[in-house]
Amino acid sequence: MSKRTLPRILQTPSVLLLLVWMLVPLSMTLYFSFIRYVLNSSIRPEWTTPALSNWRGLGNYKYVLDAKDFWFAIQNSVLIVSSILIITVVLGLGIAVLINRNFPGRGIVRVLLISPFFVMPAVNAVLWINMILDPVLGLQGLAVDGLNSLIDGLRDFPILGWFFNLWPVLEPISFRATQTSAYAVIMMVAWQWTPFAVLIFMTSLQSEDESQKEAATLDGASPWSQFINLTVPHLARPIAIVVMIQSIFHLSLYAEIEIVSRGNGNKNLPYLIGEFTSNNIGAASATGIFAVILANIIAIFLLRMVGKTLMD
């Protein structure tokens, strides 16, 4: 036996397991995406069992491309992921810099800041949509009500009352509506994932060289200039990691979308797949292949970006 054979033999089981783990679902999805396969059909009972005789070619793909929600779902996936990324990175940077100094109660503040990350996604969605964003019973409804009655009271004020008469009565926003449900999802997921960004940025900030900042102070750099010229480049790598990990997670958001509006006006690719799966497995598989393609396009951009910062 040559020197390399034994290690290879020992590696084989795990490599095989990984291959099977990856290849079986992928090839089954590919297979299903090329045949007619539905869960329930009284007219064509033969379609309910997967078989090569039900071959449909690219029909499922054409069906999906023509489906009215497909492009909308892709657009929405990109909108949701990129908005969450921007919000979490910006907020995460700000909060991490704010709490990266000594103040009484710092330990408690840090634990509290990180706690949203430990809330389950479904619970998070229920809490936000019912307790905070609900236009009647949620904090939003209460706040709008309060503001309205405050302005109402001020209308009777002598001399200045006319000014408040110009103000319109505020309307609470319904976040379950077609146009707004995506924003609700962006808000709640950003709230949940900002702590993740804070956590990563905070550990990285602690390794920042203090004497560089002192040198910059002597060079006359303002705190803002130090942040832009020293801290942000120092954080390039953690930012890349946060962007990469979050993209992977947020491309597959499901629970929040289901709970906020059951996909009404707000769908992403996973949700669309979920809808097809209720009956049309063929179309669902074709959508799944599209999702793989989208994920790969994003991954190429991300790998380039992350790879570049990791090389530096």
Place this chain on the structure above:
Amino acid sequence: MAGLTLRDVRKSYGATQVMHGVDLDIEDGEFVVFVGPSGCGKSTLLRMIAGLEEITSGSVCIGDTEVNQVAASKRGVAMVFQTYALYPHMTVYKNMAFGLKQAKTDPAEIDRRVKAAAEILQITDYLDRSPRNLSGGQRQRVAIGRAIVRDPEVFLFDEPLSNLDAALRVQTRLEIARLHERLETTMIYVTHDQVEAMTLADKIVVLRDGRVEQVGSPIELYERPRNAFVAQFIGSPKMNFFDADELTSEAAGVLGRAADANVQIGLRPEHMIPTATGAVVEGKLELVENLGEYALVHLITAKGTEFIAKTEKPPSQAKGEMIGFTIKPELAHAFDKTTGLRLVE
């Protein structure tokens, strides 16, 4: 260019006072070295002058202006840090230009000053490189270049050589000395290494526990240390100290002074001459370190005090034998045993 005046400068962290009132005058163009063991407050004092540490009380003046409340960047000082503190994401050129850019200097002027500084330090060839691709010595030059570009009134060096290897340290030390000769700017240099202090300084400030022990030229400190601490700190190997009862009966005659129990006699190893007759002090030979150029002879007195003599040749005696040493009377030092202060004859 400007001199500095420090008046009763104190520093406390909460209830702990670390600088206990420092008074110091530094002339324009002088090279001053703060030296002392670690924790003596030399870096703190430097950082207070730079404006990186607040001054608890007292006053620091650069030129004629009190700078206690002046922002660090407006004090006209430039600092070279022990860790170099180069900006890792900028090229050498941008590192050096950063301060001027912050001050909104004209780009042509920035370019001229960076190139001029690079010329002085011979770093023109790697202006486009990033600090990560430079060796320790090159980084050190860039850090100095960044200070020169700002054309400061006072240069501050915080242990700039401690991260370099021995050979580079000697070379860079020479370059800093040359730089001072060329720029004629006031320089304040912090080190714990007395060799750097002796070779570079016009004036040495010896600090201990937040107090100035002695200020003077290197040779003054070597020849006339004000107390036993300075005597021991300046000079290598350290000065030997002997109690009166460890000296021989002939010592009083040789040294020209009768030592009593309250006096400590200090003899530098390099001044001790082995002798057969008329020895001031005797010791049992313990160990010889022969360095070729000279030998370090480690001995121990009958009372158990260890001491070192630096002799031209290793002694002919075998280990365990007694050797006597004498000294020229003008090279012997005497200190009060309780206060540590130098006794004037």
